[in-house]
Amino acid sequence: MHKGKTKYMINFESHENIQIDKEKIEEVPNYKYLGQTTYLKETTKEEVTCRIRAGWKCFGKNRDIFLDDKVPISLKRQVYDQCVLPTMTYGCQTWSMTKAVGQKLRVAQRAMERKVLRLKLTDKISCEEIRNKTQVSDIAQYIAIQKWKWAGFVARLQDNRWTLRVTEWQPRNGKRSRGRQARLWRDDIVRTMGNTWTREAKDKEEWRRGAEGLILQWMDGA
16 A cells, blocks of 8 residues: 555544554545545536536547548547546446436537537527538437446346445434435436336346437436
């Protein structure tokens, strides 16, 4: 263990310090691991902001392709779908999506599409017309498919690993906090398939067909 690189997070107020070999370990409100930032509280909104920033950085690295009028739109679409879109949606399988988050992602994607087509907001070109020209994969639909696949994979796990255990975990005690409750990862899945979604996911082919419900839910909400 590298004491200088080791950090810790805590989900309750404490005045105690954690030490290793009498060296104090730093407490942090969040940490980044394997390219994804983890927070104790609502994480998706902050993570999406980071992913959008990374997406624009990737877009900038390929600006010679995206902004060259001599490059066919088919090649620009391929570069976008294979480079920019995966960068913007890295780790999306774990996101708790809301209408606001979905809208934020789609706004960023539309801004990139307008840049590719050399369009401005003042040109008053509809989103449908822009998408018809670029034909890039819709980011909300892409995320829905990735999350649906991951949910099915988790539900079919048989080895009692932590991935499934924390998904099904329910607190036995504790008081419900005031105000609107934080959105859970599984809320999207439950809304589409009901509380028995883990049982439904056992049928792989049937589960694959059920993805359309989540896609429509997100496309309408975004």
